[in-house]
Amino acid sequence: MISLWQAHVSFALLIFLMLPPLGLNRGLRVGLLFALLAASFIPVDGLSLAAYLRSYIDDLAITSLVLMLWGCLRKLGLPAPARHAQISVLVVFAAMALLLYPATLGLSYLDPYRLGYSPRAMLVIIALLTLGLFYLRNGLAVVMLASATLAFVAGIKPSHNYWDYLIDPLLGLFCCTALLVIVVRWAYRRSRLLLRSASDARQSV
Structure with missing residues (x-):
């Protein structure tokens, strides 16, 4: 179960980091991040989008999740x-x-x-x-x-x-x-x- 939640979190963080700023304010960017997390549960042919991504990148290391989270916080305005x-x-x-x-x-x-x-x-x-x-x-x-x-x-x-x-x-x-x-x-x-x-x-x- 943990690995499945990790796949959903990885999906949301990766996609959020890959997206351009789009001129959104901080509140909308936070909303976008949660929307991506919700989108990761969308089923396609019996598998969620997060599960499809996991089939390509496997389970990421904890360090990767921390680094991606830091990157997302940077996009939300945290000082580098x-x-x-x-x-x-x-x-x-x-x-x-x-x-x-x-x-x-x-x-x-x-x-x-x-x-x-x-x-x-x-x-x-x-x-x-x-x-x-x-x-x-x-x-x-x-x-x-x-x-x-x-x-x-x-x-x-x-x-x-x-x-x-x-x-x-x-x-x-x-x-x-x-x-x-x-x-x-x-x-x-x-x-x-x-x-x-x-x-x-x-x-x-």
């Missing part, structure tokens, strides 16, 4: 955290994805996914990482990791693997792509700055 905090989130979860998914595809002899079934060491590592991020005042990352850990302890998902609470392919792809875009933009700006500096130097000679 500092840029370095956003980049920290991308780095942390991109690193998790790069550690986990190449191994599950047989590209490594290691099997980190198996550790998620008895995650004592993982829990200690994530706890230390969460404390470090809390010290750095990265509230978003702290809430994401803490929510995933609490959800795992409570067992609110059908999976008994800690990894399924921490990361999913959609979140990993998003973080890796976002980091790649940031690096490319930085390299482009850096190259333009160097070219401009070289051009100014030639003109001054």
Whole structure:
């Protein structure tokens, strides 16, 4: 039952994030979000729209739900955290994805996914990482990791693997792509700055 409710919430949050602002005020945007949640129950050929979406993306990690909820709150007017905090989130979860998914595809002899079934060491590592991020005042990352850990302890998902609470392919792809875009933009700006500096130097000679 939890997974079904998770599918409905994921449907509403994903569609809301994909929609343009449409010039709506905050009240209407909140109403739109609840309307999308209601629409997720609409049956098509015996399955709800949320169930159709779930068949493509499976159950998302708790961290993904927290990140999407934060994105929706941003669209509703919540102030954004500092840029370095956003980049920290991308780095942390991109690193998790790069550690986990190449191994599950047989590209490594290691099997980190198996550790998620008895995650004592993982829990200690994530706890230390969460404390470090809390010290750095990265509230978003702290809430994401803490929510995933609490959800795992409570067992609110059908999976008994800690990894399924921490990361999913959609979140990993998003973080890796976002980091790649940031690096490319930085390299482009850096190259333009160097070219401009070289051009100014030639003109001054």
